[in-house]
Amino acid sequence: MTTPSTRTDVVVRTYGPGQVPPLIDVAADIWADAHPELVDNPQAASLGLSVQALHRQIIGHLKHQGLTMAVAYADGTPVGFGYAFPCTPQYWFGVDLVDKVPEGARKERLMGLCELAVRPPWQGRGIGAWLHAALIKAINPQWSSLLALPDNKRGQDLYARLGYRYAGPYRNTPDGPEFDLLLLDVRPESAE
Incomplete structure (x- = not known):
């Protein structure tokens, strides 16, 4: 794991499916x-985490056309990633x-953001927002x-700052964990 220095350049690069x-x-x-908290946790693993x-x-x-991964590098070391399609x-x-869900989310171009993670020493520095912005720009x-x-406070706080709003409960499988389905209206006119 890389620890932050006082002077670090962070670069976000995007990658296509290949x-x-x-x-x-x-x-x-x-x-x-x-x-x-999820690593080596049998209960989390049984839930697909x-x-x-x-x-x-x-x-x-990878089969989804347009899949994009963004990776944040601090002085060349990967410190965060996200991917969407x-x-x-x-x-x-x-x-x-x-x-x-709102009609626009059903009828207009939709991005599914699958993962967004930043190593703990680098959290709170805007890297998650940069990764998100790179995915929005690419897709x-x-x-x-x-x-x-629901109990991922750090993630929930970031998503709220980015403008995501709760749209309802969601389960990938009938016995899987309950997630919060969050939605963001990205259209420029929605920011007004």
């Missing part, structure tokens, strides 16, 4: 540092929620959506 496979282990390492599950998730998402509302929200959606664990 460039992502060699970065999966880097992303998993960052995710593990950012979520120490593990390094192995992240590997499977990213590999499964354009998706259909039916795919992202599922049949139970698709009719409950150019009108709406963005993500799933967040």
Whole structure:
């Protein structure tokens, strides 16, 4: 793990689907540092919250055209990552929620933000927001959506600062954990 110095240059680079496979282990390492409470936790692993599950998730998402991964580097060392892809509302929200989200999120270009993680020593420095901005720029959606664990206070605080709003509860599987489905209206006119 890299610790911050007093003078560090942070650079965010974006990668398309063909460039992502060699970065999966880097992303998993960052995710593990950012979520120490989930690493080696059998209960979390049974809910699909593990390094192995992240590997499977990213590999499964590589089929989505437009998938983009953003990685933040501090003096050349990876300290954060995020990835997202354009998706259909039916795919992202599922049949139970698709009719409950705002009409724009159902009809306009939608980005599914799958992961956003920053190593703890680098949290609180704006890196999560930079990663998010890089994904928004690369994918150019009108709406963005993500799933967040309700008790992930740091993540929830970041997403609120970025403008995401609660849209309802969401479960990937009937026995899986309940997430907060969050939505962001990215359209310029929505900021007015």
